[in-house]
Amino acid sequence: MSMRRIDNFGLVDRAKPLSFSFDGRRYRGFDGDTVASALIASDVRILGRSFKYHRPRGLWSAWSDDPNAIMDISQNGRVLPNCQASTTYLEDAMSARAVNAWPSAARDIKGGLDLFHRWLGAGFYYKTFMWPDWHLFEPAIRKMAGLGSVSQDVLSDYCADQTFDHCDVLVVGGGAAGLTAARAASEDGQNVCLVDDQRLPGGGVYQMQSVDGQDPSDWVADQCKAIRTAGGRILNQTTAYGVYDHGLIGLMQTHRFGVAPGLIRMRADRVVLATGALDRPITFPENDRPGIMSLAGSAELLARYGVLVGQNLAVVANHSLAETSIALLTRAGAEITRIDPKVRPFKAYKGARATGLKQGGHARLFDAVLTSGGMTPVIHLWRHMGGKLDWCETRQAFLPAETPAKMIAIGAANGTFEIDVALEEARCAGIGHASLRADTRYHITALWPEPASKGRQWIDFQHDVTLKDIEIAAQENYVSVEHLKRYTTLGMASDQGKTSNMAGLAAMAALQGQSIPEVGTTTFRPPFVPVPLELYRGPHREQNWHPLKRLPLENTHRAMGAALGEYGGWLRPGWYGDGDPKTQIAAEVRAARTSVGLFDASPLGKIDVMGPDAADFLNFIYYNTINTMTVGSIRYGFMLTEAGVIYDDGVVTRMAHNHFVVSCSSSHVDGVRMHLEAWRQDGHDPDNIYIHDTTQHWATATITGPKARHVLNSLGLDIDLDGAVFAHMSLRETQWQGTHVRIARVSFSGDTSFEVSIRASRAASLWDALVRAGAPFGLCAIGIEAMSIMRAEKGYIIIGKDTDGETMPHDLGFAGPRIKKTSAFLGDRSLHTDKANDKARRQLVGLISENGLLPTGAHIVHAGQSRGYVTSSYDSPTLNGPIALALIANGHARMGEAVEIWHLGETQTAEICAPCFFDIKGEQLHA
Amino acid sequence: MSRYSAWSVFREGLRKGKGWGQAWRTPTLKKAYDVVIIGGGGHGLATAYYLTKNHRIKNVAVIEKGWLGGGNTGRNTTAIRSNYFHPESAALYDKSVQLYEGLSRDLNYNVMFSQRGMIVCAHSVPEMEMAARQCNAMQINGVDAELLDAKQIQHLEPALNFGASMRYPIHGGVLQKRAGTGRHDAVAWGFARAADAAGVDIIQNCEVTDVIIQNGRCTGVNTSLGEISAGVVGAAVAGHSSVLADMAGYELPITSYVLQAFVSEPIKPVLNAVTLCPPFGTYVSQSDKGGLVIGGGLDRVPSYGQRGNMPMQQTVLSAFCEMYPSLAKVKLLRHWGGIVDVTPDSSPIIGPSGVEGLYLNCGWGTGGFKAIPVGGYLLAHLLATGNHHDLSRPFGLNRFVSGRLIDEAASSGIAH
């Protein structure tokens, strides 16, 4: 079966064979394989196609730096797009398909595009497709672009587990250095967490014959055991993908295929970066052909998965570390031919079954060509943290420079490529000592792209960016690194430039006659590897995305058949009953107008403002005068912003000399509380004012209508409800069945109303008692929809609906305090700006129409310009006809005028009237 | 400047691109210019272009401290739209859309303005009423707008969440068909190339260190490459407007915030329009390359730090998953942050700075990209004539004194 599997190599479980398919053909692999390793073991050479030219692509590398093998994978009914075959662990019955290729990666019909590459170079699309119009070309181009396809299904339980965590020392990377540092730190008594992105930690140690004189697997097991024994944690399959403000590190934990990843937001006192180094490609003609892969990647395939990429191998390398890999490959029986890349001309050819190299007139075929252009330390997280980089001429690489607070790089990530030195460095780092970078035995011959050399030489394999593209970009003066990247798309592929950035920089440096560090680096942005968007979808989803507030009486309402809906952040009864909503709501209005309605007003704000300065404080907060209120009285008023705009309306009750209750709009309670707190502490004496938001302690039942008093009387309260004694806009406190209640005589419906408030746990009893007491009077539970109609009939506003972000009190007819109030209050000066004095301000008026209901949101137009809009509009059950409220420019002075109403291209006329349609004299209200 | 066309692409293909000239020069800084524009982003470059095109003023320098287009022009979500409520805003932004509509041919550079439409969803009865108010306003303002119901939206954008668990079910929304996206870098490059061809000196890697003021008049700037004197100076330095104001001695009603954006791996086309769901504060489109481009609201912390952070990511991306649950399995490839100038009314400031000879184009908040052509057009007018164009007059600094703010959020019923 597996042509390239070598006995006694690799960590896969050969007792557990797995079956899978790729591009429709069946293959087998083992538990522990990645999709990529199983395919290579099965001698599949073409695993994908490039983005632009659809060139065949083989595997470049064995882990997250592979840009080539991108697949849509499905298993068990779950389909995930753009999976990196080299990091997707194989599971039974997986079905993989190369992206952006049809019918298969091996025989992609768009392969012919490569013939036109001369015309498709860097930025060609900026120079054409302009005539006659981009839209003519765009649909076809969009179809050509994109990698994988997303299935339309929603994976049901695909939700990330998200948590916060912290530790003393976070070690990123479980290779030799990381394990050693984590062991040293945990044995030093520190709370250690080690994260490693593979299923088995160990990093590259399996490529070695021995570590510290031990077999690599035994050594890894020993370190893990020691770390755990000392209390440390090891998180496998966990990638540290980004460092954010104040050192928060995002960790993504991956699980089985199709299971959503977990997010750990890790806070660590110290971070030890042991992320290793990546092997980088060598740039030469046709270097993108299948069968040309990274030397380190091929060694890793052998060490981890027991896969030898071929018998007859060429190695093209320029540095001393290549020897370790070559030794490993040789042990597995490979025949190695060393090729010196400096001998030119040098190019690759062929690719279907073997890879050819032509050098100095000789041509030879190999099973695979393994290249290594030098090691690039993985310093992404270092850069996320704000760490600086130094160019190291000896290593031909950027290395971590001065250490940012709380992070230290060790091992290959720090340019320490020798295992013995790295282990010592790791031990020091583990116990919190910095170690100076030692002299290195590593040597490398600089080998970078050579501009003006012949042939097509790939810099970015996935995005088909060639050396020629970079030359063109330079020729066109796109020379800054960012311009180069954006113009050519270099480094913007899904491997985020892991393979291409260094070569691209070096090419630009050569073209500009600069050194690599002079050209600089591009920004390293999170995430280090692509992370599913679902990683961010934790408990904060569906009903918990801004959860609604629940009423104490919700279950009572449900039992009564309430239609619940979202109103101002609360789940409230819109109406009751199963019938047609409009009919139900109209019936509720009629019942409340003719007999009595029962309404749950619990969400209304109840904020206690207490203390010696409470009266003066509220007098400053409110547009209206508050400090003259008598105890037991209630006043309606506005809170303004400093810009003079109405922020909230509601009633204030003076409970006692030093105690007020602010009843703000249901949706504004949290905002008003913060508003009050801010002004209390800034500009007032906080020791003389206290603010207690007790809204949720209370439930409030509103009894409204001509029979309201009768119903309340039946409760047997010991207060006189007579209108002459208990007047509109006043408050009584008493006991009901041993529980304290507050009864406010205020009204939002325009009828006689009593708001009875009781502690929430007693709300159901009170409600039931009211329902029973009201039955003889025809009491009807009413929802917020009916209440909205009733208040509109009376011309009472809803903030944010009948006002907008420009509305000031005088626009609503409340002009008094603006002129008369002498003490300072919030927003006072803003009520006198040019704009505030403008005659053309939009003012609240009523509208009557003979043509039926006016659409809410329709505009009043004059001479082709908007002069305002309809804010509320209902078929009034009380008046048996349509009513509307509107904000209209200079509306107060235009009573009786006919205006033109625009709605979605059609117009009709209406007449401006006062914004009150019911009980205009207030007789019912005060009855 | 060699002209770009299908023919030139064909010709250069044959000769391996040898004939492609520089998109712009790397000129040597002169001692004096008629106009110096601070800021080589979209707005600054567009200003230079329109100075040459509309006003025949060519002795112009654009001073950029980094690489051109490297500020917010290169780090946004590329949306272009004019779905505004106030007539002043509608006139401004629709002029921009009109300029965008001809921009590729105008600049001879394909900016890929893709008019695939923008949907602003409404998620409740009150939001539908507001949508109607908005749609009517747009129509009266002369901007194309359609009010859609849920079915029509589902037809246009089937990947949106119409499932039972959707936190904010979609009732309908407002569609502006002429809205869409553009290729952001190309806009900067296109303006740069055209301005350069007309003689403008674009000076990159040149930081303004001071503004020179003599007798109350701005006469030039000091830079890291030396002093430059100028007839007039224009500032288009989004993100750093307050820093420049501090140098020149005027004050601005601006706070800087990070605005984050996100892009996924490229996938085959799944989205048609640009879609915004206001209660989530999140909007999404798909780029021509195939990446999902996701944007959200401002960060909560004022900042000049040009990078993303986790709380906002959580908010925006979890919202995205609510909006498009089938796309939650797509992977995030990159995220970044731009620094935006936020004004009290979220409208821009265009006009005199208070220092004679120094004019402003700033305060675009989260929406500067879509306004690049008009922002340049209007600043050029101010620099060339010393007077407001009718379109820019309402957007001067004096509106904060008169109280005549132009607040889109205010008109949509959001009380502050």
Added chain:
Amino acid sequence: MRDDSARWNAPSSLDYASDDLSVIEVTLPSQIWVSGTDVLQIYKDKLVSWPDIVAAQNYALALRRDRLLLVGAAQPLSGFNIQQGHATSDVSDAYKVIDISGKRAFDRLRHGAELNLDKPSASVMRRAFGVDVLLYRVGTDARFRLHVPRALMQSVFQQLIS
């Protein structure tokens, strides 16, 4: 207009038990806010902050510089006492209260907030699961008590046990 009753789960009981996590609703005799410049001093002996462990039936939770929550005290009149300079409100029904215990208790809580037992805090108030709650320990070092604004308890409970 839309009937969304079915979109929202009806409030359920706040009890949950599994091998490693237990949540039970607790009914406290009373909860009373007392504010004043000196309240933290006056109730010093009963005062609970993070990560204290409460042992008594009657205790006082430190909420902020000048406010605490008296648990289990007799209910004084709400209002402002000019002699003491104290403002008092009965909020017995403003919070729902649950006790969370079991091996996973702290882990579950950390799903909702960045918690650290090694970092003391003068108050028991914090934001968890997106809601401003009161969090402290009772009885043992692994039993947590959570006061949640009544209207949002369903959401917190669901997130806690999910």
Added chain:
Amino acid sequence: MQIFPCPFCGERNETEFHFAGELGKIRPDTTADVEADAWARYLYTQRNEKGHVREVWMHIPCAELFVLERDSVTMDVLGSHPLRKPPK
């Protein structure tokens, strides 16, 4: 996820805080005449410094209003203290 120090509660995650404006805004005495531009400056003008800033923040759970000093570029926190005067 930044960590801000509430002067009373101590260090907490940034999601618990609300930016309440720059420090140093003094409300004009509106019982006297206030010039339109002075009022506009009070309402709208911001220093918006790049670097060291002094701001007013609220720790939402405990409602403490305090002065936060931080660096608006690096986002480093430089200190915090209560806004209110010491209690009498």
